[in-house]
Amino acid sequence: MTLLLQFLFSGLTTGSVYALVGIGFNIxxxxxxxxxxxxxxxxxxxxxxxxxFLEGMQFPFSVSFSLTLLTAAVIGLIMERLTIKPLLKKGDLLLMIMVTIAISILIRGILMFKFGKDPxxxxxxxEGEPINFYGAVITQQTLWVIGITVLCIILLYLFFNKTMTGRAMRACSINIRAARLMGINxxxxxxxxxxxxxxxxALGGIAITPISLMEYDKGAMLSVKGFCAAIMGGLGRNRGAVAGGFSIGILEALTAGYIHSGFKDAIALLIMLFILFVKPAGIFGKAEIMKLRKF
Amino acid sequence: MLTLKNLDVYYGKLYTLKKVSLHVKGGEIVTLIGSNGAGKTTLLNTISGLIKPSSGSILFDGVEISRDTPEHIVRIGISQVPEGRLIFSTLTVEENLFLGAYVRYSFNRKREVIEEAERIYSLFPKLKDRRKQLAGTLSGGEQQMLAIGRALMSKPKLLLLDEPSMGLAPNIAREVFQYILELKKLYGLTVLLVEQNAKNALKIADRGYVLETGRVILEGSSESLIQNRDVQRAYLGRDLDAEERI
Structure with a gap:
């Protein structure tokens, strides 16, 4: 029982990051x-x-935190302006998706060049004592990871459903020409x-690194798992990505604990295949929305 | 209100609009009829700023707008109801309407937008019953009303309507045309109406233009166009010569 609880919490922690990556895909x-x-x-x-920023430059925590998020935002901005913007006019989705793969390889290369291959x-x-919960040990960082994820989810929900900018972003996904006719840039x-x-x-990365370490080539696997999470819950639905992320995380932890840690990475893909066969729209996806989508 | 002078538009390599000139006066319903591929939709998209003309000018209230962005054109009061309606099918009816007011929206003008939506609801009561429903689940006629309502949310001076009767049952199409007439009376709206359904369009319009392979070949009041033999033969499905011979 204690062991099961322990696995559950470690699953929730990694699951949080998958959920955040999945939400990123959705946005x-x-x-x-x-x-x-x-x-x-x-x-x-x-x-x-x-x-x-924190260890290398010895900046205080809050400064490092903001600078890291700023760096990520700028990299995302540059990526979009240089590669996606020129291609968007052509509207070739597959081409743009391939470009994002190229960028991921580029980023990985630069990170290896700068940071080397060490974790x-x-x-x-x-700092503080881990919390003892019915025999399972929960570190405070675990709570941070889960808390940050939950906060992100709430803020994003409010943004996309209650603000005009959020709605405009959703409108663009449905029909770009109609969105432009509404005067949306x-x-x-x-x-x-x-x-x-x-x-x-980046927020997910900042939160998880004290627990699971970070090295330059972790991104590809995270993309795959996050993508599985997004598909599992229904692509485009943040609620789904969260459910998908947490369940993949927990199932991985259980597999690693009870079967063998070598099978861990296969779980996400197996789940994704299963979902695509059984309910392609995802757990929270609606079949009617699926029909209205172009990709 | 709107004046097009010698407008030349290439759509890709295709010479789609050839020296098109037309004008719409304030408070008028002007219809543009023509068959498939005549360039009607291209013309509206050029006015809306989605396509840039290669030469010629578009004047709106005396101001040149042919180089402006679509955002700016919506902001100054030209709103388009696109062909095929293009409603945001996975958003709710209400969200669709709100997005119509996107250019007018700012945080402290939220009330105004909600009031405007209420006005649209009183105009199209069916939409009010379905405000929380996904727009894609509406019937064709309701979707057309939503598309018109959405365009009205930006409080346009000029409404561009692209084939509002497309894909609708004849009685629903007539209903939509009645609404357009009502809007003109209610809002004092100026309308440029593009239609293949020439009969219905000419019935509600004040004036009309006939577009053929990118050229304006005829223009005049609705009555004169309805009487015109070429128009009757080509667009109204009547062959007077044949009838006379009989």
Missing amino acids: VYNSTSIINLAQGEFVVIGGLMMWF YTYPAFT VSKVVMLSFIISSVIG
Whole structure:
């Protein structure tokens, strides 16, 4: 029982990051209909840049935190302006998706060049005794990770459903021409979606690094898992990405604990295949919305 | 209110609009009829700023707008109801309407937008019943009303309507045309109406232009166009010569 609880909490922690990556996928997908496969790299950027500012430059925590998010936002901005913006006019979705793969390889290369192949870490946000919960041990950082994820979800929900800018971003995902006829500046919306998703990815990276360490090549696997999470819950639906992320995280932890840690990475893909066979719209996706989508 | 002078538009490499000149006066309903591929939709999209003309000018209230962005054109009061309606199908009816007011919206003008939406609801009561429903689940006629309502949310002076009767049952199409007439009376709206359904369009319009392969070949009051033999033969499905021979 204690063991099970312990696995559950470790699953929730990694699941949080998958959820954040999945949400990042959703945001870009919702405003452009493209899958930004460089999404996982922003988690790595978050973790490594945080280390750079905090340990390398010895900046205080809050300064490092803001600078890291700023760096991620700027990288997301540059990425969108240089590669996606010129291609968006052509409207070739597949081409743009491939470009994001190229960018993820580029980012990984630069990170390896700068940070080398070693894993990095820094102290947890708050020091203190781990909490004992029915025999399972929960570190305070675990609570930070989960808390930040929940906060992100709430803020994003409010943004997309209650603000005009959020609605405009959703409108762009449905029909760009109609959105332009409403007077929505599509180019700005796309830029904003890349910035937001970059920042969310980096946020996940900052929070998880004290627990699971961060190295330059973690991004690809995170992209895959986050993508599985997004698909599982229904692409485009943030609630779904959260449910997907948490369940993939927990199932991974259980597999690693009870079966073998070697099977851990296969779980996400198996779940994704299962979902695509059984309910392609995802757990929270509606079949009617699926029909109305172009990709 | 709107004046097009010698407008040349290339759509890709295709010479779609050839020296088109037309004008719409304030408070008028002007219809543009023509068959498929005549360039009607291109013309509206050029006015809306989605396509840039290669030469010629578009004057709106005396100001040149042919180089302006679509955002700016909506802001100064030209709103388009696009062909095929293009409503935001996975957003709710209400969100669709709110987005119509996107250019007028700012945080402290939220009330105004909500009031405007109420006005649209009183105009189209069916939309009010379905305000929380996804727009894609509405019927064709309701979607057309939503598209018109959404365009009205920006409080336009000039409404561009692209084939509002497309894909609608004849009685629903007539209903939509009646609404357009009502809007003109209610709001004092100026309308440029593009239609393949020439009969219905000419019935509610004050004046009309006939567009054929990118050229304006005829213009005049609705009555004179309805009487015109070429128009009757080509667009109203009547062959007077044949009838006379009989």
